[in-house]
Amino acid sequence: MRKGEETRTRILDVAEAAVLQKGFGGTSIEELIAETGITKSGFFYHFRDKNELAKALLNRYIENDERIYDEIFSRARDLTDDPLQTFLLGLKLLSELLSDLPNGHPGCLVATVCYYERLFDREIQETNRNAVLAWRRRFGRMLRDIMEVYPPREPINVDQLADMVSSVLEGGIVLSKTLKEPNTLAEQVLMLRTFVKMLFLPVAEMPRA
Amino acid sequence: MRKGEETRTRILDVAEAAVLQKGFGGTSIEELIAETGITKSGFFYHFRDKNELAKALLNRYIENDERIYDEIFSRARDLTDDPLQTFLLGLKLLSELLSDLPNGHPGCLVATVCYYERLFDREIQETNRNAVLAWRRRFGRMLRDIMEVYPPREPINVDQLADMVSSVLEGGIVLSKTLKEPNTLAEQVLMLRTFVKMLFLPVAEMPRA
DNA sequence: TCCCCTCCTGCACCGGCGGTACAGTTTTGA
DNA sequence: TCAAAACTGTACCGCCGGTGCAGGAGGGGA
Numbered sequence: 406m407r408k409g410e411e412t413r414t415r416i417l418d419v420a421e422a423a424v425l426q427k428g429f430g431g432t433s434i435e436e437l438i439a440e441t442g443i444t445k446s447g448f449f450y451h452f453r454d455k456n457e458l459a460k461a462l463l464n465r466y467i468e469n470d471e472r473i474y475d476e477i478f479s480r481a482r483d484l485t486d487d488p489l490q491t492f493l494l495g496l497k498l499l500s501e502l503l504s505d506l507p508n509g510h511p512g513c514l515v516a517t518v519c520y521y522e523r524l525f526d527r528e529i530q531e532t533n534r535n536a537v538l539a540w541r542r543r544f545g546r547m548l549r550d551i552m553e554v555y556p557p558r559e560p561i562n563v564d565q566l567a568d569m570v571s572s573v574l575e576g577g578i579v580l581s582k583t584l585k586e587p588n589t590l591a592e593q594v595l596m597l598r599t600f601v602k603m604l605f606l607p608v609a610e611m612p613r614a
Numbered sequence: 615m616r617k618g619e620e621t622r623t624r625i626l627d628v629a630e631a632a633v634l635q636k637g638f639g640g641t642s643i644e645e646l647i648a649e650t651g652i653t654k655s656g657f658f659y660h661f662r663d664k665n666e667l668a669k670a671l672l673n674r675y676i677e678n679d680e681r682i683y684d685e686i687f688s689r690a691r692d693l694t695d696d697p698l699q700t701f702l703l704g705l706k707l708l709s710e711l712l713s714d715l716p717n718g719h720p721g722c723l724v725a726t727v728c729y730y731e732r733l734f735d736r737e738i739q740e741t742n743r744n745a746v747l748a749w750r751r752r753f754g755r756m757l758r759d760i761m762e763v764y765p766p767r768e769p770i771n772v773d774q775l776a777d778m779v780s781s782v783l784e785g786g787i788v789l790s791k792t793l794k795e796p797n798t799l800a801e802q803v804l805m806l807r808t809f810v811k812m813l814f815l816p817v818a819e820m821p822r823a
Numbered sequence: 824t825c826c827c828c829t830c831c832t833g834c835a836c837c838g839g840c841g842g843t844a845c846a847g848t849t850t851t852g853a
Numbered sequence: 854t855c856a857a858a859a860c861t862g863t864a865c866c867g868c869c870g871g872t873g874c875a876g877g878a879g880g881g882g883a
Contacts, residue, residue, distance in 0.1 A: 408830065408879095426732040430639020433869060445871090447831050454871070517729050519792045520721060523635040537792045559808050565801045572785030572802050579784040580777055583728045583746045592774045593781050599768050600809045617851070617859065642840060654842090656860050663842070 425512035488550035500594040509587030634721035697759035709803040718796030764814040
Protein backbone atom coordinates (compact mmCIF):
# COMPACT_ATOMS: atom_id res chain seq x y z
CA MET A 406 0.00 0.00 0.00
CA ARG A 407 1.10 3.52 -0.84
CA LYS A 408 -0.06 5.45 2.18
CA GLY A 409 2.22 3.65 4.59
CA GLU A 410 5.36 4.37 2.60
CA GLU A 411 4.37 8.00 2.33
CA THR A 412 3.96 8.45 6.07
CA ARG A 413 7.18 6.57 6.68
CA THR A 414 9.00 8.89 4.31
CA ARG A 415 7.51 11.94 6.01
CA ILE A 416 8.73 10.71 9.39
CA LEU A 417 12.20 10.08 7.96
CA ASP A 418 12.30 13.57 6.42
CA VAL A 419 11.42 15.26 9.69
CA ALA A 420 13.72 12.98 11.67
CA GLU A 421 16.70 13.58 9.37
CA ALA A 422 16.48 17.35 9.70
CA ALA A 423 16.08 17.11 13.47
CA VAL A 424 18.89 14.60 13.97
CA LEU A 425 21.34 16.63 11.91
CA GLN A 426 20.63 19.66 14.07
CA LYS A 427 20.47 18.04 17.49
CA GLY A 428 21.94 14.56 17.24
CA PHE A 429 20.06 11.34 17.93
CA GLY A 430 20.01 11.79 21.68
CA GLY A 431 18.75 15.34 21.35
CA THR A 432 15.88 14.36 19.08
CA SER A 433 12.76 13.15 20.89
CA ILE A 434 10.22 10.88 19.30
CA GLU A 435 7.51 13.10 20.74
CA GLU A 436 8.71 16.07 18.72
CA LEU A 437 8.87 13.97 15.57
CA ILE A 438 5.27 12.82 15.92
CA ALA A 439 4.19 16.38 16.72
CA GLU A 440 5.77 17.71 13.54
CA THR A 441 4.56 14.92 11.29
CA GLY A 442 1.07 15.06 12.78
CA ILE A 443 1.04 11.39 13.65
CA THR A 444 0.37 9.67 16.97
CA LYS A 445 2.90 7.83 19.06
CA SER A 446 1.29 4.51 18.23
CA GLY A 447 1.48 5.44 14.57
CA PHE A 448 5.17 6.08 14.89
CA PHE A 449 5.86 2.77 16.57
CA TYR A 450 3.84 1.05 13.88
CA HIS A 451 6.50 2.14 11.38
CA PHE A 452 9.60 1.82 13.56
CA ARG A 453 10.03 -0.64 16.39
CA ASP A 454 12.28 1.75 18.33
CA LYS A 455 14.70 4.63 17.97
CA ASN A 456 17.48 2.32 16.88
CA GLU A 457 15.45 1.11 13.92
CA LEU A 458 14.61 4.68 12.99
CA ALA A 459 18.32 5.44 13.02
CA LYS A 460 18.99 2.43 10.84
CA ALA A 461 16.43 3.47 8.25
CA LEU A 462 17.63 7.06 8.39
CA LEU A 463 21.25 6.12 7.87
CA ASN A 464 20.55 3.68 5.04
CA ARG A 465 18.43 6.22 3.21
CA TYR A 466 21.06 8.91 3.69
CA ILE A 467 23.86 6.71 2.38
CA GLU A 468 21.86 5.62 -0.67
CA ASN A 469 21.07 9.21 -1.53
CA ASP A 470 24.69 10.19 -0.99
CA GLU A 471 25.90 7.47 -3.36
CA ARG A 472 23.32 8.51 -5.95
CA ILE A 473 24.56 12.10 -5.87
CA TYR A 474 28.18 11.05 -6.41
CA ASP A 475 27.11 8.72 -9.21
CA GLU A 476 25.32 11.55 -10.96
CA ILE A 477 28.10 14.09 -10.53
CA PHE A 478 30.90 11.89 -11.80
CA SER A 479 28.87 10.41 -14.63
CA ARG A 480 28.10 13.96 -15.76
CA ALA A 481 31.82 14.67 -15.55
CA ARG A 482 32.62 11.55 -17.56
CA ASP A 483 30.19 12.67 -20.24
CA LEU A 484 32.25 15.80 -20.73
CA THR A 485 35.74 14.33 -20.90
CA ASP A 486 37.45 11.00 -21.41
CA ASP A 487 40.57 11.86 -19.48
CA PRO A 488 40.38 10.33 -15.99
CA LEU A 489 42.17 13.26 -14.34
CA GLN A 490 39.95 15.83 -16.02
CA THR A 491 36.91 13.78 -15.05
CA PHE A 492 37.96 13.79 -11.42
CA LEU A 493 38.83 17.49 -11.37
CA LEU A 494 35.59 18.36 -13.11
CA GLY A 495 33.67 16.17 -10.67
CA LEU A 496 35.16 18.03 -7.72
CA LYS A 497 34.25 21.30 -9.39
CA LEU A 498 30.67 20.16 -9.94
CA LEU A 499 30.53 18.94 -6.35
CA SER A 500 31.72 22.27 -5.01
CA GLU A 501 29.12 24.06 -7.12
CA LEU A 502 26.39 21.76 -5.88
CA LEU A 503 27.50 22.40 -2.30
CA SER A 504 27.63 26.17 -2.65
CA ASP A 505 24.14 26.13 -4.19
CA LEU A 506 22.65 24.66 -1.01
CA PRO A 507 20.49 27.52 0.31
CA ASN A 508 21.33 27.17 4.02
CA GLY A 509 24.64 25.40 3.66
CA HIS A 510 25.13 21.67 4.08
CA PRO A 511 22.76 20.40 6.78
CA GLY A 512 25.33 17.93 8.13
CA CYS A 513 26.39 14.36 7.47
CA LEU A 514 24.56 11.49 9.14
CA VAL A 515 27.67 9.33 8.98
CA ALA A 516 29.44 11.83 11.22
CA THR A 517 26.42 12.07 13.50
CA VAL A 518 26.40 8.30 13.94
CA CYS A 519 30.17 8.35 14.43
CA TYR A 520 29.80 10.74 17.35
CA TYR A 521 26.99 8.70 18.87
CA GLU A 522 28.39 5.23 18.30
CA ARG A 523 28.12 3.65 21.71
CA LEU A 524 24.35 3.84 21.83
CA PHE A 525 23.77 1.94 18.60
CA ASP A 526 24.12 -1.74 17.86
CA ARG A 527 26.89 -3.33 15.83
CA GLU A 528 24.79 -3.44 12.68
CA ILE A 529 24.45 0.32 12.42
CA GLN A 530 28.13 0.82 13.14
CA GLU A 531 28.97 -1.66 10.40
CA THR A 532 26.67 0.17 7.99
CA ASN A 533 28.47 3.38 8.79
CA ARG A 534 31.86 1.77 8.36
CA ASN A 535 30.85 0.32 5.02
CA ALA A 536 29.67 3.72 3.82
CA VAL A 537 33.11 5.19 4.45
CA LEU A 538 34.77 2.18 2.83
CA ALA A 539 32.52 2.69 -0.21
CA TRP A 540 33.79 6.26 -0.51
CA ARG A 541 37.34 4.95 -0.30
CA ARG A 542 36.67 2.44 -3.08
CA ARG A 543 34.88 4.98 -5.25
CA PHE A 544 37.55 7.66 -5.12
CA GLY A 545 40.33 5.07 -5.06
CA ARG A 546 39.06 3.58 -8.33
CA MET A 547 39.11 6.99 -9.99
CA LEU A 548 42.55 7.80 -8.62
CA ARG A 549 43.96 4.50 -9.87
CA ASP A 550 42.61 5.31 -13.32
CA ILE A 551 44.37 8.64 -13.12
CA MET A 552 47.65 7.10 -12.02
CA GLU A 553 47.69 4.82 -15.03
CA VAL A 554 48.03 7.92 -17.18
CA TYR A 555 49.63 10.50 -14.91
CA PRO A 556 52.55 9.59 -12.66
CA PRO A 557 52.10 11.42 -9.35
CA ARG A 558 54.69 14.05 -8.57
CA GLU A 559 55.11 12.61 -5.09
CA PRO A 560 54.81 8.99 -3.99
CA ILE A 561 51.36 8.57 -2.49
CA ASN A 562 49.13 5.83 -1.14
CA VAL A 563 45.97 5.71 -3.22
CA ASP A 564 43.63 4.71 -0.40
CA GLN A 565 44.95 7.49 1.79
CA LEU A 566 44.43 10.03 -0.97
CA ALA A 567 40.94 8.66 -1.57
CA ASP A 568 40.26 9.02 2.16
CA MET A 569 41.38 12.61 1.96
CA VAL A 570 38.38 13.39 -0.22
CA SER A 571 36.13 12.07 2.53
CA SER A 572 38.16 13.85 5.21
CA VAL A 573 37.93 17.21 3.53
CA LEU A 574 34.20 16.76 2.99
CA GLU A 575 33.48 15.67 6.55
CA GLY A 576 35.81 18.27 8.03
CA GLY A 577 34.51 20.95 5.70
CA ILE A 578 30.97 20.26 6.87
CA VAL A 579 32.02 20.63 10.50
CA LEU A 580 33.81 23.90 9.76
CA SER A 581 30.99 25.27 7.64
CA LYS A 582 28.39 24.49 10.26
CA THR A 583 30.44 25.72 13.18
CA LEU A 584 31.56 28.93 11.51
CA LYS A 585 28.11 29.48 10.02
CA GLU A 586 29.92 30.13 6.74
CA PRO A 587 28.05 28.03 4.17
CA ASN A 588 30.70 28.61 1.52
CA THR A 589 33.62 27.19 3.49
CA LEU A 590 32.72 23.63 2.54
CA ALA A 591 32.71 24.39 -1.20
CA GLU A 592 36.01 26.24 -0.85
CA GLN A 593 37.57 23.26 0.90
CA VAL A 594 36.54 20.99 -1.97
CA LEU A 595 38.19 23.38 -4.43
CA MET A 596 41.28 23.45 -2.23
CA LEU A 597 41.43 19.67 -2.45
CA ARG A 598 41.01 19.97 -6.20
CA THR A 599 44.07 22.20 -6.32
CA PHE A 600 45.97 19.53 -4.46
CA VAL A 601 44.94 16.76 -6.86
CA LYS A 602 45.68 18.96 -9.84
CA MET A 603 49.13 19.81 -8.57
CA LEU A 604 49.87 16.20 -7.73
CA PHE A 605 49.12 14.79 -11.16
CA LEU A 606 49.46 17.57 -13.69
CA PRO A 607 52.91 18.06 -15.29
CA VAL A 608 54.68 21.21 -14.16
CA ALA A 609 54.82 22.92 -17.56
CA GLU A 610 51.17 22.86 -18.62
CA MET A 611 48.45 24.16 -16.38
CA PRO A 612 45.20 24.07 -18.33
CA ARG A 613 41.98 24.80 -16.51
CA ALA A 614 39.74 21.73 -16.14
CA MET B 615 39.75 25.42 48.14
CA ARG B 616 41.37 22.41 46.53
CA LYS B 617 38.89 19.56 47.00
CA GLY B 618 36.15 21.24 45.00
CA GLU B 619 38.35 21.73 41.97
CA GLU B 620 39.47 18.13 42.13
CA THR B 621 35.94 16.74 42.13
CA ARG B 622 34.96 19.16 39.36
CA THR B 623 37.88 17.93 37.29
CA ARG B 624 36.92 14.31 37.89
CA ILE B 625 33.38 15.00 36.72
CA LEU B 626 34.72 16.74 33.63
CA ASP B 627 37.05 13.83 32.86
CA VAL B 628 34.26 11.28 33.05
CA ALA B 629 31.86 13.54 31.16
CA GLU B 630 34.33 14.22 28.35
CA ALA B 631 34.92 10.54 27.66
CA ALA B 632 31.19 9.81 27.77
CA VAL B 633 30.21 12.75 25.58
CA LEU B 634 32.77 11.89 22.93
CA GLN B 635 31.38 8.37 22.74
CA LYS B 636 27.67 9.09 22.95
CA GLY B 637 27.12 12.77 22.34
CA PHE B 638 25.61 15.19 24.83
CA GLY B 639 22.10 13.90 24.44
CA GLY B 640 23.23 10.34 24.90
CA THR B 641 25.10 11.08 28.11
CA SER B 642 22.97 11.06 31.26
CA ILE B 643 23.88 12.96 34.38
CA GLU B 644 22.92 9.89 36.39
CA GLU B 645 25.62 7.82 34.71
CA LEU B 646 28.18 10.55 35.31
CA ILE B 647 27.47 10.67 39.04
CA ALA B 648 27.49 6.88 39.21
CA GLU B 649 30.95 6.73 37.65
CA THR B 650 32.43 9.60 39.65
CA GLY B 651 30.91 8.27 42.89
CA ILE B 652 29.19 11.54 43.67
CA THR B 653 25.53 12.23 44.45
CA LYS B 654 23.14 14.11 42.23
CA SER B 655 23.12 17.03 44.64
CA GLY B 656 26.89 17.04 44.52
CA PHE B 657 26.83 17.25 40.76
CA PHE B 658 24.44 20.17 40.72
CA TYR B 659 26.57 21.90 43.31
CA HIS B 660 29.32 22.09 40.67
CA PHE B 661 27.21 22.64 37.55
CA ARG B 662 23.89 24.43 37.46
CA ASP B 663 22.65 22.29 34.54
CA LYS B 664 23.79 20.23 31.56
CA ASN B 665 24.38 23.34 29.48
CA GLU B 666 26.88 24.66 32.01
CA LEU B 667 28.61 21.29 32.07
CA ALA B 668 28.88 21.47 28.30
CA LYS B 669 30.29 24.96 28.51
CA ALA B 670 32.97 23.96 31.02
CA LEU B 671 33.74 20.82 29.01
CA LEU B 672 34.14 22.70 25.75
CA ASN B 673 36.27 25.48 27.25
CA ARG B 674 38.59 23.00 28.90
CA TYR B 675 38.87 20.98 25.69
CA ILE B 676 39.69 24.03 23.60
CA GLU B 677 42.30 25.27 26.07
CA ASN B 678 43.99 21.88 26.09
CA ASP B 679 43.85 21.71 22.31
CA GLU B 680 45.52 25.10 21.98
CA ARG B 681 48.17 24.09 24.49
CA ILE B 682 49.02 20.98 22.46
CA TYR B 683 49.42 22.97 19.24
CA ASP B 684 51.54 25.55 21.07
CA GLU B 685 53.85 22.84 22.32
CA ILE B 686 54.15 21.03 19.01
CA PHE B 687 54.94 24.06 16.92
CA SER B 688 57.26 25.60 19.48
CA ARG B 689 59.18 22.34 19.52
CA ALA B 690 59.30 22.51 15.73
CA ARG B 691 60.50 26.12 15.86
CA ASP B 692 63.29 25.09 18.20
CA LEU B 693 64.61 22.73 15.54
CA THR B 694 64.54 25.00 12.51
CA ASP B 695 64.28 28.68 11.66
CA ASP B 696 62.73 28.19 8.25
CA PRO B 697 58.96 28.78 8.47
CA LEU B 698 58.14 26.07 5.92
CA GLN B 699 60.32 23.49 7.64
CA THR B 700 58.77 24.48 10.97
CA PHE B 701 55.28 23.90 9.61
CA LEU B 702 56.16 20.61 7.92
CA LEU B 703 57.94 19.39 11.02
CA GLY B 704 54.99 20.44 13.17
CA LEU B 705 52.63 18.38 11.02
CA LYS B 706 55.01 15.45 11.31
CA LEU B 707 55.14 15.78 15.09
CA LEU B 708 51.37 16.08 15.18
CA SER B 709 50.90 12.93 13.15
CA GLU B 710 53.29 11.08 15.45
CA LEU B 711 51.43 12.31 18.50
CA LEU B 712 48.15 11.16 16.96
CA SER B 713 49.42 7.72 16.01
CA ASP B 714 50.77 7.27 19.54
CA LEU B 715 47.28 7.56 21.04
CA PRO B 716 46.62 4.04 22.35
CA ASN B 717 42.97 3.74 21.29
CA GLY B 718 43.01 6.30 18.52
CA HIS B 719 41.71 9.84 18.83
CA PRO B 720 38.70 9.85 21.17
CA GLY B 721 36.90 12.50 19.12
CA CYS B 722 36.70 16.27 18.95
CA LEU B 723 34.31 18.15 21.22
CA VAL B 724 34.07 20.98 18.72
CA ALA B 725 32.57 18.54 16.22
CA THR B 726 30.30 17.07 18.88
CA VAL B 727 28.95 20.51 19.73
CA CYS B 728 28.63 21.27 16.01
CA TYR B 729 26.37 18.25 15.56
CA TYR B 730 24.32 19.15 18.62
CA GLU B 731 24.10 22.88 18.11
CA ARG B 732 20.39 23.57 18.41
CA LEU B 733 20.17 22.44 22.01
CA PHE B 734 22.81 24.82 23.30
CA ASP B 735 22.66 28.55 23.86
CA ARG B 736 24.33 31.17 21.73
CA GLU B 737 27.29 31.48 24.08
CA ILE B 738 28.44 27.92 23.57
CA GLN B 739 27.99 28.16 19.82
CA GLU B 740 30.07 31.34 19.81
CA THR B 741 32.77 29.61 21.85
CA ASN B 742 32.84 26.83 19.30
CA ARG B 743 32.98 29.26 16.42
CA ASN B 744 35.84 31.15 18.04
CA ALA B 745 37.78 27.94 18.53
CA VAL B 746 37.65 27.23 14.79
CA LEU B 747 38.55 30.84 14.01
CA ALA B 748 41.53 30.51 16.37
CA TRP B 749 42.73 27.51 14.35
CA ARG B 750 42.34 29.56 11.18
CA ARG B 751 44.40 32.40 12.65
CA ARG B 752 47.05 30.05 14.02
CA PHE B 753 47.68 28.14 10.81
CA GLY B 754 47.07 31.25 8.70
CA ARG B 755 49.84 33.08 10.57
CA MET B 756 52.28 30.26 9.91
CA LEU B 757 51.29 30.02 6.26
CA ARG B 758 51.75 33.77 5.75
CA ASP B 759 55.25 33.46 7.21
CA ILE B 760 55.93 30.71 4.71
CA MET B 761 54.60 32.71 1.78
CA GLU B 762 56.97 35.56 2.55
CA VAL B 763 59.81 33.20 1.74
CA TYR B 764 58.30 30.63 -0.62
CA PRO B 765 56.00 31.68 -3.46
CA PRO B 766 53.22 29.08 -3.74
CA ARG B 767 53.20 27.06 -6.92
CA GLU B 768 49.48 27.72 -7.32
CA PRO B 769 47.54 30.82 -6.32
CA ILE B 770 45.84 30.04 -3.01
CA ASN B 771 43.79 31.79 -0.38
CA VAL B 772 45.67 31.60 2.93
CA ASP B 773 42.60 31.33 5.15
CA GLN B 774 41.21 28.52 3.03
CA LEU B 775 44.48 26.64 3.21
CA ALA B 776 44.60 27.22 6.97
CA ASP B 777 41.05 25.87 7.20
CA MET B 778 42.16 22.80 5.31
CA VAL B 779 44.36 21.83 8.24
CA SER B 780 41.29 21.91 10.48
CA SER B 781 39.18 20.12 7.85
CA VAL B 782 41.62 17.27 7.48
CA LEU B 783 41.90 16.91 11.24
CA GLU B 784 38.15 16.96 11.87
CA GLY B 785 37.44 14.74 8.89
CA GLY B 786 40.30 12.42 9.74
CA ILE B 787 38.88 11.95 13.22
CA VAL B 788 35.47 11.02 11.80
CA LEU B 789 37.06 8.56 9.38
CA SER B 790 39.35 7.05 11.99
CA LYS B 791 36.52 6.56 14.47
CA THR B 792 34.05 5.24 11.92
CA LEU B 793 36.49 2.86 10.28
CA LYS B 794 37.95 1.86 13.63
CA GLU B 795 41.34 2.41 12.03
CA PRO B 796 43.27 4.52 14.55
CA ASN B 797 46.07 5.21 12.10
CA THR B 798 43.93 6.81 9.41
CA LEU B 799 43.96 10.17 11.17
CA ALA B 800 47.76 10.30 11.36
CA GLU B 801 47.97 9.28 7.70
CA GLN B 802 45.63 12.07 6.71
CA VAL B 803 47.81 14.60 8.48
CA LEU B 804 50.83 13.30 6.57
CA MET B 805 48.84 13.50 3.35
CA LEU B 806 48.13 17.15 4.09
CA ARG B 807 51.81 17.61 4.79
CA THR B 808 52.60 16.27 1.32
CA PHE B 809 50.22 18.85 -0.10
CA VAL B 810 51.84 21.75 1.74
CA LYS B 811 55.30 20.52 0.81
CA MET B 812 54.37 20.27 -2.86
CA LEU B 813 52.71 23.66 -2.83
CA PHE B 814 55.68 25.60 -1.46
CA LEU B 815 58.81 23.63 -2.18
CA PRO B 816 60.59 24.37 -5.48
CA VAL B 817 60.41 21.56 -8.02
CA ALA B 818 64.10 20.79 -8.17
CA GLU B 819 64.98 20.25 -4.53
CA MET B 820 63.05 17.81 -2.35
CA PRO B 821 64.79 17.60 1.01
CA ARG B 822 63.11 15.64 3.77
CA ALA B 823 61.87 17.80 6.62
C1' DT C 824 -21.31 -6.72 -0.54
C1' DC C 825 -18.42 -8.39 2.76
C1' DC C 826 -14.23 -9.07 4.80
C1' DC C 827 -9.46 -8.75 5.56
C1' DC C 828 -5.38 -6.30 5.76
C1' DT C 829 -2.92 -2.09 6.17
C1' DC C 830 -2.56 1.86 8.66
C1' DC C 831 -3.35 3.96 11.87
C1' DT C 832 -5.78 6.30 16.86
C1' DG C 833 -6.55 6.35 21.91
C1' DC C 834 -5.41 5.24 26.29
C1' DA C 835 -3.16 3.56 30.25
C1' DC C 836 1.02 2.64 32.17
C1' DC C 837 6.20 2.00 33.34
C1' DG C 838 10.82 3.46 34.55
C1' DG C 839 14.63 6.57 33.58
C1' DC C 840 16.20 11.09 33.38
C1' DG C 841 16.89 16.24 33.91
C1' DG C 842 16.05 19.33 37.13
C1' DT C 843 14.36 21.72 41.64
C1' DA C 844 14.15 22.51 46.47
C1' DC C 845 15.93 22.44 50.66
C1' DA C 846 17.49 20.74 55.04
C1' DG C 847 21.24 18.63 57.12
C1' DT C 848 26.21 16.98 57.46
C1' DT C 849 31.09 16.53 56.79
C1' DT C 850 35.45 18.51 55.42
C1' DT C 851 38.81 21.89 55.16
C1' DG C 852 41.64 25.69 55.49
C1' DA C 853 42.55 30.13 57.77
C1' DT D 854 37.76 26.76 66.53
C1' DC D 855 34.72 28.42 63.31
C1' DA D 856 32.84 29.70 58.99
C1' DA D 857 32.70 28.66 54.55
C1' DA D 858 32.97 25.03 51.10
C1' DA D 859 31.71 20.74 49.64
C1' DC D 860 28.99 17.86 49.79
C1' DT D 861 24.64 13.97 51.19
C1' DG D 862 19.68 12.59 51.45
C1' DT D 863 15.12 12.86 50.34
C1' DA D 864 11.15 14.06 48.11
C1' DC D 865 9.21 15.61 44.16
C1' DC D 866 8.01 17.25 39.12
C1' DG D 867 7.28 16.67 34.21
C1' DC D 868 9.15 14.85 29.87
C1' DC D 869 10.47 11.02 27.29
C1' DG D 870 11.22 6.29 25.36
C1' DG D 871 8.86 2.41 25.20
C1' DT D 872 5.05 -1.36 25.90
C1' DG D 873 0.54 -3.32 25.43
C1' DC D 874 -3.65 -3.62 23.66
C1' DA D 875 -8.22 -2.54 21.93
C1' DG D 876 -10.41 -0.50 18.38
C1' DG D 877 -11.43 1.98 14.02
C1' DA D 878 -11.09 3.91 9.13
C1' DG D 879 -10.57 2.77 4.51
C1' DG D 880 -9.43 0.50 0.39
C1' DG D 881 -8.89 -3.73 -2.55
C1' DG D 882 -9.92 -8.30 -3.69
C1' DA D 883 -13.20 -12.41 -3.53
